Amino acid sequence: MKLIFQGAEAKIYLEGDKIVKERVSKNYREKELDNFLRKLRTRKEAKLLSDVKRVGLKVPILFETEQFRLEMEFIDGVKLRKSLDKTNYEKFCKKIGEDVSKMHLADIIHGDLTTSNIIVKNNEIYFIDFGLGVETKNLEQKAADLLNLYQNFKSVHYEFDCWKYFLEGYEREETAKILDVFGKMLKRRRYI
Ligand SMILES: Nc1ncnc2c1ncn2[C@@H]1O[C@H](COP(=O)(O)OP(=O)(O)O)[C@@H](O)[C@H]1O
Numbered sequence: 001m002k003l004i005f006q007g008a009e010a011k012i013y014l015e016g017d018k019i020v021k022e023r024v025s026k027n028y029r030e031k032e033l034d035n036f037l038r039k040l041r042t043r044k045e046a047k048l049l050s051d052v053k054r055v056g057l058k059v060p061i062l063f064e065t066e067q068f069r070l071e072m073e074f075i076d077g078v079k080l081r082k083s084l085d086k087t088n089y090e091k092f093c094k095k096i097g098e099d100v101s102k103m104h105l106a107d108i109i110h111g112d113l114t115t116s117n118i119i120v121k122n123n124e125i126y127f128i129d130f131g132l133g134v135e136t137k138n139l140e141q142k143a144a145d146l147l148n149l150y151q152n153f154k155s156v157h158y159e160f161d162c163w164k165y166f167l168e169g170y171e172r173e174e175t176a177k178i179l180d181v182f183g184k185m186l187k188r189r190r191y192i
């Protein structure tokens with residue numbers, strides 16, 4: 001097993017064509033609470049992965065769930081953060097818009113939507129990292145998911161008008177209310 005990534009919450013190992021995501025214990029948290037949170041987040045991420053797959057999006061196949069670790073398909077591609085360029089951003093951003101609208105209309109919030117949590121493989125986009133996800137109908141939380149991605153586009157991919165193409169995929173009758181709340185959030189943020 002090879003450690004390929006060490007984040008604040010998890011260690012990621014590559015084992016053949018499998019990824020093992022193990023939630024590490026945090027010494028600053030009381031032991032029981034720590035175990036509880038790690039279990040909860042592991043279970044939640046597993047549930048969201050299968051729910052998102054059911055909605056029709058591409059996510060890693062989940063092979064196994066244990067208390068603190070998930071085993072899933074290794075998506076052998078390149079992070080969108082690295083692969084977004086002037087030849088593909090229109091197509092990818094529109095596709096992300098379509099996919100995120102499906103997620104939100106199914107009441108699933110990703111929780112950390114950025115181009116670092118999207119992998120491109122064979123010209124297709126895969127969403128990963130649902131550890132901060134939630135299932136809710138709450139419009140503010142859906143709008144906050146959008147704001148996260150909007151800020152990521154504006155700061156990392158500022159040379160392209162990603163948002164315009166994202167909206168082409170995201171905008172429809174059923175998402176109008178979410179976009180309305182998002183618009184207000186954005187305005188509030190600008191005046192702060
Ligand atoms: N299924 C996967 N396929 C390929 N790479 C993955 C997969 N899961 C995680 N990774 C890699 O590990 C990194 C961290 O995993 P992630 O689930 O995003 O954890 P964190 O919550 O620490 O950000 C990702 O940015 C990606 O590079």
Ligand SMILES: [Mg+2]
Binds near residue numbers: 116117129
């Ligand atoms: Mg991540």
